[in-house]
Amino acid sequence: MKGFLKPDEQVHMNILLIDDETEICFLLRNLLLREGISCDVAHSMAEGREQLGTGTYQAVFLDIHLPDGLGYQLIPEIRETQPDVHVIAISAVDNEQKNATDRGADLFISKPFDKGSILGGLRSLGLTA
Secondary structure (H helix, E strand, O other), X not given: OXXXXXXXXXXXXXXXXXXXXXXXXXXXXXXXXXXXXXXXXXXXXXXXXXXXXXXXXXXEEEEOEEOOEEHHHHHHHHHHHOOOOEEEEEEOOHHHHHHHHHOOOOXXXXXXXXXXXXXXXXXXXXXXX
């Protein structure tokens, strides 16, 4: 199907998902794993900072509304720690798109999302072959 990664198109990627919604984390992580993409999960900005200090990532999926602050606040730290990483903001609030991109996110994906929007977003950032 068009827009989905084929086995020969897969590249080794490690993605960090920062989101406090357990169900979203479970679904997105499993989707990525089925595509051969590694995914670490953090449920708060503090956990995200910890992961960024120990792992190397090609992309970070970043929820806007986290229990310990707004995801926007983490973007400068992400850029400083891992300058080449792509930041993909995710939120159920559609009007957050402009704020997200204005504050440094490379892409915005609305919740609820589907496989096509996630993999298409990664492809649009050049993260697939």
